[in-house]
Amino acid sequence: xSLARKILFFLVTVFWIGTTKINGQVTNSSLVCxxxxxxxxxxxDASCFWCESQVSCKVYDVKSxxxxxxxxxxxxxxxxxxxxxxxxxxxxxxxxxxxALICVLLVLVCIKRDLWKRVISSRLYDRREKEGLxxxxxxxxxxxxxxxxxxxxxxxxxxxxxxxxxxxxxxYSP
Numbered sequence: 001x002s003l004a005r006k007i008l009f010f011l012v013t014v015f016w017i018g019t020t021k022i023n024g025q026v027t028n029s030s031l032v033c034x035x036x037x038x039x040x041x042x043x044x045d046a047s048c049f050w051c052e053s054q055v056s057c058k059v060y061d062v063k064s065x066x067x068x069x070x071x072x073x074x075x076x077x078x079x080x081x082x083x084x085x086x087x088x089x090x091x092x093x094x095x096x097x098x099x100a101l102i103c104v105l106l107v108l109v110c111i112k113r114d115l116w117k118r119v120i121s122s123r124l125y126d127r128r129e130k131e132g133l134x135x136x137x138x139x140x141x142x143x144x145x146x147x148x149x150x151x152x153x154x155x156x157x158x159x160x161x162x163x164x165x166x167x168x169x170x171x172y173s174p
Contacts, residue, residue, distance in 0.1 A: 032047070032048060033048035035057075036057035039052075039057075042076075043076055043078050043079060046078060047060055048060055048077075049069070049075050049077040050076040050077075050080065052074040052076070053072055058072070060077055
């Protein structure tokens, strides 16, 4: 490989690399950025950004981008499109809908958990209290039977003593 080819290969490599610095000198990125006259031509190269307030294309350096962009005010990188109000509205609506959906899901989970606890406790209550409920039913049946017997006694008493209204008799009834 001749010396001329090596130099040509070296130059092509340097131009191809883009924003690399060799011995403190900036390569073709500054040339590309400085030569761009519109936002579209500027943002084609990722090493450049478009400054709206100064209407110029500048080199996008990751290390010093904050200082560069603050001085610029409104700036564009990789795209000249401005933020669309409808896009931000869609983002706000979708974020709100997501938050509402999460809240609804949390409420449903809490309700399900509460219902599950009630079902479990009712099952335990049923097992523990089944005998007690049976006893209560038996007491109620005995009470109804006793009231019938007392009512029958009151009628017999009213018939025996020829009382007109058996409900006004003063018999003992619990």
